[in-house]
Amino acid sequence: xSKPLLRARNLHKSYMMGREPLRVxxxxxxxxxxxxxxxITGSSGSGKSTLLHVLGALDVPDRGTVEFDGRSLFDLxxxxxxxxxxxxVGFVFQFYHLLPECNVLENVLMARLVACSFWGWRQxxxxxxxxxxxxxxxxxxxxxxxxxPNELSGGERQRVAIARALINHPALLLADEPTGNLxxxxxxxxxxxxxxxNVAGQTIVMVTHDAKVxxxxxxxxxxxxxxxxxxxxxxxxxxxxxxxxxxxxx
Amino acid sequence: xxxxxxxxxYLYTKLIALFGVAAVTxxxxxxxxxxxxxxxxxxxxxxxxxxxHSEIVLEGGTLQGFPYYGEFGEHIQAEYPDLVDVTTPAIYxxxxxxxxxxxxTKPARVLGVRLNDYVKVNDFQxxxxxxxxxxxTTRLGLQGIPVAGVVEPGTDAGRLPDAGTxxxxxxxxAANERWRLEETDPEAIRGFDVSPFQRAPFPYVTPAILxxxxxxxxxxxxxxxxxxxxxxxxxxxLLNQRxxxxxxxxxxxxxxxxxxxxxxxxxxxxxxxxxxxxxxxRYVDDSRTGIYEIDSLCVYVDFxxxxxxxxxxxxxxxxxxxxxxxxxxxxxxxxxxxxxxxxRDLIGQEWLRFYGSLLPEIxxxxxxxxxxxxxxxxxxxxxxxxxxxxxEKVLVTFLFSLISMVAIVLIGCIFYMxxxxxxxxxxxLKSLGASGRGVAGLFIVYAGAxxxxxxxxxxxxxxxxxxxxxxxQDFLAYLNxxxxxxxxxxYSFDKIPNVVxxxxxxxxxxxxxxxxxxxxxxxxxxxxxVWPVSALRYE
Ligand SMILES: Nc1ncnc2c1ncn2[C@@H]1O[C@H](COP(=O)(O)OP(=O)(O)OP(=O)(O)O)[C@@H](O)[C@H]1O
Ligand SMILES: [Mg+2]
Numbered sequence: 139x140s141k142p143l144l145r146a147r148n149l150h151k152s153y154m155m156g157r158e159p160l161r162v163x164x165x166x167x168x169x170x171x172x173x174x175x176x177x178i179t180g181s182s183g184s185g186k187s188t189l190l191h192v193l194g195a196l197d198v199p200d201r202g203t204v205e206f207d208g209r210s211l212f213d214l215x216x217x218x219x220x221x222x223x224x225x226x227v228g229f230v231f232q233f234y235h236l237l238p239e240c241n242v243l244e245n246v247l248m249a250r251l252v253a254c255s256f257w258g259w260r261q262x263x264x265x266x267x268x269x270x271x272x273x274x275x276x277x278x279x280x281x282x283x284x285x286x287p288n289e290l291s292g293g294e295r296q297r298v299a300i301a302r303a304l305i306n307h308p309a310l311l312l313a314d315e316p317t318g319n320l321x322x323x324x325x326x327x328x329x330x331x332x333x334x335x336n337v338a339g340q341t342i343v344m345v346t347h348d349a350k351v352x353x354x355x356x357x358x359x360x361x362x363x364x365x366x367x368x369x370x371x372x373x374x375x376x377x378x379x380x381x382x383x384x385x386x387x388x
Numbered sequence: 389x390x391x392x393x394x395x396x397x398y399l400y401t402k403l404i405a406l407f408g409v410a411a412v413t414x415x416x417x418x419x420x421x422x423x424x425x426x427x428x429x430x431x432x433x434x435x436x437x438x439x440x441h442s443e444i445v446l447e448g449g450t451l452q453g454f455p456y457y458g459e460f461g462e463h464i465q466a467e468y469p470d471l472v473d474v475t476t477p478a479i480y481x482x483x484x485x486x487x488x489x490x491x492x493t494k495p496a497r498v499l500g501v502r503l504n505d506y507v508k509v510n511d512f513q514x515x516x517x518x519x520x521x522x523x524x525t526t527r528l529g530l531q532g533i534p535v536a537g538v539v540e541p542g543t544d545a546g547r548l549p550d551a552g553t554x555x556x557x558x559x560x561x562a563a564n565e566r567w568r569l570e571e572t573d574p575e576a577i578r579g580f581d582v583s584p585f586q587r588a589p590f591p592y593v594t595p596a597i598l599x600x601x602x603x604x605x606x607x608x609x610x611x612x613x614x615x616x617x618x619x620x621x622x623x624x625x626l627l628n629q630r631x632x633x634x635x636x637x638x639x640x641x642x643x644x645x646x647x648x649x650x651x652x653x654x655x656x657x658x659x660x661x662x663x664x665x666x667x668x669x670r671y672v673d674d675s676r677t678g679i680y681e682i683d684s685l686c687v688y689v690d691f692x693x694x695x696x697x698x699x700x701x702x703x704x705x706x707x708x709x710x711x712x713x714x715x716x717x718x719x720x721x722x723x724x725x726x727x728x729x730x731x732r733d734l735i736g737q738e739w740l741r742f743y744g745s746l747l748p749e750i751x752x753x754x755x756x757x758x759x760x761x762x763x764x765x766x767x768x769x770x771x772x773x774x775x776x777x778x779x780e781k782v783l784v785t786f787l788f789s790l791i792s793m794v795a796i797v798l799i800g801c802i803f804y805m806x807x808x809x810x811x812x813x814x815x816x817l818k819s820l821g822a823s824g825r826g827v828a829g830l831f832i833v834y835a836g837a838x839x840x841x842x843x844x845x846x847x848x849x850x851x852x853x854x855x856x857x858x859x860x861q862d863f864l865a866y867l868n869x870x871x872x873x874x875x876x877x878x879y880s881f882d883k884i885p886n887v888v889x890x891x892x893x894x895x896x897x898x899x900x901x902x903x904x905x906x907x908x909x910x911x912x913x914x915x916x917x918v919w920p921v922s923a924l925r926y927e
Contacts (some may be wrong), residue, residue: 185927196819216823224821235816235924239394239401251390252820253590259389302820 142172143309143341144193151188151200162188164364165200170310170343175336178345180361187232187314193343194229194312195219198326207309224253228303230313234295236287236302243283246270246301253306266305270287273301277331293324300331304340311335313344317351329354366371390817391826392426395834405838408802408904409691412842413849415792416616416900422788423892425857426781426884433777436678436772439511442476442719443728444735445764451481452657453700453714454757455750461718461743464735464772471731473723474504477715479694484664485626485687487640494626497685498648500694503528504513512688514677516621518642521580522563523570526673528619528690532612533643533670534560561905618693619672620646626685628674636674644671654701655711655753667697688731692717712754728765735765765916792903799907803835807915814915816924828916831908839904843897858884 151163170176180186191197193204195211197216204211211219223229228249236245250266251259274280277297283378287295297314303311313332317325333354336342344355353359360367399405448454461475478501485496503526507513519526536556555561571577609748628636640646646669654659669689676683695701695713702710720733743758750758767774807814814827853860865872 191921194819196924197919220821220823222821223819229819231924235812235819237394237813237816239397244393244397248390248817249820251393252822252826253815254389256389256392 142169143172143174143207144168144343145205146189146193147203147205149189149192149199149204151185151192151197151199161364163192163202165202165324166361166365167202168193168340168359168366172309172341173336173339174334174357175342175355176344177208177355177358178343178351178361179347179352179358180345182347184361185364186347188363190312190314190343194227195222196229210241224249225306225362226308227310227312228300228308230296230299230303230308230311230316232315232318233317234287234292236295236301238287241284242274242279242285242298242329243267243270244289245287245298246274246305249302249305258325270305271299275303277301291324293327294329296320297331300328301336304335309341311340311342315346316344317346317348325351345366390822391830391833394830395837398834399837399841402806404802404806404809405834408835408838409842409845411795411798411802412839412900412904413846415795416768416846416896417850417853419785419788419792419896419900420847420888420893421853421857423781423785423896424850424854424888425885426891427892428887430774430781431887432678432885434776437774438766439514440677440679440682441766441769442474442509443722443726443766444720444732445766445769446718446720446735446739446761447764447769448714448716448757449760449762450657450757451716452478452653452655452757453716454756454761455655455714456742456758457715457718459715461720463742464720464738465572467738468734471722471726471734472720474505474508474721476502476509476826477691478506478717479691479698479700480716481694481698483651483687485622486647486649487627488645489640492584494680495685495841496648496687498694499686499688500691500698501528501688503688506688506719508524509719512675512677515624517624517636517676517680518673521567522560522570523567525560525563526619526621528621528672528688528693530616531643531670531672532616533614533641535608535611535643537608537610551849555610557612561581561610577861578625609740611674614643615668617645617668618690620648620669621673621675622646622671623677623683623686623690624674626687627671638674640671642671642673645669646671646687648689650694650697653792654699655757665697667693671811695839709876712750713902714757725750728767732763732765732768739763745781760800776828789899792900795845795900796903798837798909799835799904800910801910803831803908804914806834807831807911810915811918811923814918815920819924824916825925827918828912831912831915832905835904835908835912836901839901842904843900846900848854848895851893854886854888857886 146166146168149163149166149168150161152159152161154160166185166189168178168189178186178189188197190281192199196203198212204355206222209218211222214222237248238249247270250262250270254262271280271283274283277300279294279297279301282290282294282298287298290298296319300311300313300316303313311332316332317328320328329351332342344351346352446457446460457477461477465472465475478499480497480499483496483498485494486492513519516526534557538774556564568577624630624636628638630636648667648669649664650667651664652662654660669687675686675688676684693702695715700714702713704710720735722728739761745753746758747755817830818824818825861872
């Protein structure tokens with residue numbers, strides 16, 4: 139049996155547009171369990187990225203809580219929240235967000251470097267490098283280690299971004315439209331990759347506005363009008379309602 | 389760790405950093421050049437000033453001078469044998485300087501010195517011209533004109549001067565030989581340009597007896613000619629014309645006639661009522677202290693001769709007895725390693741005691757003159773001059789450092805632009821768990837690296853400019869003579885100081901790196917505060 143890894147409750151978030159506040163999240167609640175592959179869909183501008191950023195502690199909600207492994211993220215000290223970002227979640231962005239000055243290997247290792255001191259790094263350097271190379275090989279990038287991001291295709295870049303997100307073995311992978319900028323063929327490859335990772339035990343929360351993509355997930359929820367509306371399991375077609383409802387993986 | 393890694397990566401992948409490097413390079417080079425040149429200038433002024441005087445000077449403060457200088461000299465030499473090395477008196481006065489051959493006249497400050505002792509208390513000898521090539525031949529006593537001639541009259545008769553058989557009198561030839569043997573610099577020997585014809589021989593033209601030539605020429609043997617006069621050493625800029633290469637065109641041959649017109653004073657400082665006296669002298673050498681104000685004004689003659697001419701030697705009194713002889717200064721050379729200020733205080737007290745012991749017996753006028761005399765160190769005497777240069781150095785360095793502040797602002801601008809351009813990278817790093825402080829640190833390290841590279845290049849550039857500064861000036865002057873800024877009339881020295889001191893370079897280097905870091909602080913702080921999501925949201 140799986141247990142809840144991430145638990146978001148009653149999230150509110152609004153942006154100031156001139157004088158008027160633009161309320162994006164209006165009490166969204168969301169759970170993800172260990173080993174689950176959850177897809178969040180919603181129309182463009184519905185606040186999917188906003189929600190995912192909050193879940194990844196890249197943004198703070200106006201109200202509401204996010205608990206990871208039983209700890210409330212926004213009650214944590216800054217250091218602990220940084221540790222959460224670096225060790226507990228991996229983030230994959232729609233626009234890859236690789237460092238242009240660094241090659242593939244360095245981009246992946248950057249996630250490790252950030253957490254290391256100058257001297258600490260000397261001790262783990264070899265090990266980290268080895269792991270990164272292995273991971274990149276698994277993602278089919280062993281030929282591209284020394285390439286700069288601008289020398290890679292969109293699909294390759296996204297795989298590098300995934301490798302970077304995974305290098306610290308995070309419990310949770312958050313992906314914000316990882317296929318959004320790719321053509322269908324390549325997008326399917328990325329989705330297959332994510333599915334494989336999930337089968338190997340990786341918890342994944344993915345955002346997309348493409349309902350077809352949702353077919354890869356165990357479960358998908360819809361964000362509209364600032365709340366998580368429905369929870370469906372596309373695999374068996376069952377539909378349930380209620381924000382707190384959960385579905386187990388067969 | 390990522391700070392160091394990314395900073396180094398940014399350093400050589402981002403073109404914009406080169407502007408920062410260039411700014412730092414230029415500022416470091418500029419300040420280094422200014423500090424080195426001004427520092428070298430100051431050092432030269434100090435060392436030249438040091439070479440001008442003895443360590444300690446008992447200065448009379450008046451033109452008519454003070455008495456019992458000699459007794460005091462012997463007294464302290466006997467009293468403080470560990471302290472006092474040499475004492476030697478000096479007289480200074482003003483005179484009209486005239487070269488009879490040209491009817492030139494100029495004002496001159498005349499120093500009466502005992503040359504043998506005078507060269508022991510200061511660097512005077514180093515600046516003598518003929519004394520270098522003919523060591524030991526520069527004397528202030530009575531002497532004739534050295535004239536070149538042929539060694540064996542008859543055999544060499546009829547040869548032209550460039551046949552190279554002309555010789556100076558034997559003592560001069562021997563001295564020159566000695567110099568050649570002792571001189572270690574072959575360049576100097578090859579460049580030896582003191583014509584053996586210090587006085588061109590006047591040929592005796594006689595009808596030829598044999599051969600095609602109508603005339604044969606007999607130059608006579610090397611010899612001393614003319615009436616014997618006391619010697620005079622003339623400041624190099626008083627008589628000669630300075631050439632661009634730093635040497636001089638000498639118009640007057642060695643041994644040439646010079647006349648000084650002196651004005652004797654009584655011991656109370658009043659004119660004696662006698663007409664000014666004219667003293668004919670032999671030009672024996674020229675002196676170069678390196679300070680233009682001195683070299684264009686001073687001439688040096690024999691102490692005892694001058695004392696006598698100025699009536700500062702003992703004079704018979706109507707009431708019987710004699711006045712004591714007077715001098716204007718007593719120069720005191722100290723033993724090596726003696727603390728100069730302590731010595732000054734000690735000798736000053738001794739002078740007062742000496743004065744007190746004489747007081748009952750001496751005339752009021754002499755007592756007053758002695759009371760006016762005071763003991764100084766060479767630094768005390770040159771302080772106004774040295775201080776002016778010191779202040780100048782501080783001021784110029786300050787001004788240029790102020791200009792270098794521009795580099796700080798420039799670094800600030802450049803880093804602000806870099807931070808703007810790198811906002812997305814900052815967001816990425818933060819999403820990977822980097823702290824605000826860490827990201828700020830990245831930009832500070834980056835700025836430090838820019839500063840360091842700029843400093844290394846700037847130190848190299850500045851040092852090169854300093855080392856070749858005289859060649860640069862020569863080149864500029866070649867393009868346009870107006871660009872010769874370092875003129876000997878203005879700066880006393882013909883060469884721009886071109887030494888870089890390590891402490892100066894280190895100071896500037898550390899300040900430059902620090903300035904770069906300071907310049908980046910605000911942008912770094914801004915970078916640290918970037919909120920990850922706002923940096924990541926849009927492509
Ligand atoms: N920093 C901001 N300031 C003001 N408004 C913002 C800001 N960020 C997002 N918004 C607004 O919030 C709303 C939700 O944005 P969000 O990016 O979360 O939507 P989305 O569901 O991810 O859309 P898409 O599918 O196009 O990526 C949008 O209307 C957007 O304009
Ligand atoms: Mg989005």
